[in-house]
Amino acid sequence: MVDPEVHERITARRAELDELEEQLVKQLSEVRAERDELAVAVRVWQQMSEQLADERATAGSLVVQVAGRAVRLVPDCASGVAESALPADYQRILVVVRRAGGPVATRAVGEALGLDTGVRGKLEPLRGKLTKLADRGWLHKRGDGKFAVRP
Secondary structure, three states: OOOHHHHHHHHHHHHHHHHHHHHHHHHHHHHHHHHHHHHHHHHHHHHHHHHHHHHHHOOOOOEEEEOOEEEEOOOOOOOOOOHHHOOHHHHHHHHHHHHHOOOEOHHHHHHHHOOOOOOHHHHHHHHHHHHHHHHOOOEEEOOOOOEEEOO
16 A cells, blocks of 8 residues: 555645646737737737838829829929829929028928918928928929929
8 A cells, every 4th residue: 555645745746737738728828819919919010111112112102092093292203293183282382492592491381381480380291291392303302401493
C-alpha cells in the first residue's frame, strides 16, 4: 500500500501541475489571439500602404469619386486643361494673382478676395490653396513666399 504522506505529495503536485496547465492554456490562447490581431494589423497596413502609393502615383493630388469616376479637385496645369477645370475659389485666386501684374503676397490676395487679413489663421487656408496651385503648375511660388502667374 502507498504511504499516505507520499499519496498526499503526489496529489498536491498533480494539483500544482493542473493549475500550471490552466495558466499555460490561457497564456497560449492570449498569444494566439494577439498573433491573429497582428496579422490583421499587417494586412490593414499593407492595404493602406498600397492605397497611399497609388495616391502618390497620381501626383499627390486629392482624388474624389464623382459618379463612380476618380476626379482630381485641382488638376495639373497642362495643355488642354482650362482654368474652368479648377474649383471656383481657385479660379478667383488665379484672377487676383493675374491682376496683380507681378509677384503678390498671400495677404494681398486675401485682401483682394475680401478675407479678414488681420487674423493670420484666416490666411493659412488661402496660403494652402496658393501653394496647391503652385504645386500643380498654375502659379509660381518664389523663394520670398510670393506667388506669380507662370509665363
